[in-house]
Amino acid sequence: xxxxxxxxSAQPAERSCAQDACVVELPATVLELAVDRTSGSAKIAERxxxxxxxxxxxxxxxxxxxxxxxxxSRAPLLRLASLVLDGPSLGAREFVEEMLGFDxxxxxxxxxxxxxxxxxxxxxxxxxxxxxxxxxxxxxx
Numbered sequence: 001x002x003x004x005x006x007x008x009s010a011q012p013a014e015r016s017c018a019q020d021a022c023v024v025e026l027p028a029t030v031l032e033l034a035v036d037r038t039s040g041s042a043k044i045a046e047r048x049x050x051x052x053x054x055x056x057x058x059x060x061x062x063x064x065x066x067x068x069x070x071x072x073s074r075a076p077l078l079r080l081a082s083l084v085l086d087g088p089s090l091g092a093r094e095f096v097e098e099m100l101g102f103d104x105x106x107x108x109x110x111x112x113x114x115x116x117x118x119x120x121x122x123x124x125x126x127x128x129x130x131x132x133x134x135x136x137x138x139x140x141x
Contacts (some may be wrong), residue, residue, distance in 0.1 A: 021128040022071075026062070027051060027063075030051050030052075030063045031050070032131065033047055033123065034066055034071075035070070040127070041077065042070070042076055042125060044067075044074065044076070045074070045079075045099060046070070048077065049062075049080055049093075050092070050096065051063070052080070060083055060119060064085060065081060067080070068081035076099060080095045106127050110136075111131040111134035111135040112130075114132070114137060116137055117137060117139070118137065118138060118141065119135075119137045119140050
């Protein structure tokens with residue numbers, strides 16, 4: 001059983017090796033997040049941080065790189081990868097705390113400048129949804 005929060009006794013991911021090369025078999029959660037094209041960046045990054053915190057340090061680094069390559073335009077995942085590469089378990093926990101604060105602060109700032117009438121959005125991000133709930137415009141399309 002894996003220890004919580006990516007502590008020193010975290011279990012390694014499955015590895016298969018042949019001729020000095022190893023392939024890490026990443027957890028299903030990491031693979032699902034790598035192909036997720038519908039969730040918002042913040043939600044993917046938050047779920048990824050929790051998953052990475054459960055991995056052994058080397059596996060967390062490998063998984064962070066996979067996620068960053070899968071979502072190169074999603075800044076939260078790039079930030080998470082950067083923190084995890086510096087210090088896997090601490091980086092993932094630090095990221096979750098940082099992310100929760102940024103999301104709420106961003107939503108409050110955006111809510112203050114949104115119009116009260118009709119708002120058209122193509123975003124379903126958690127930050128956008130929180131800002132819309134805070135502003136309560138007459139209509140959202």
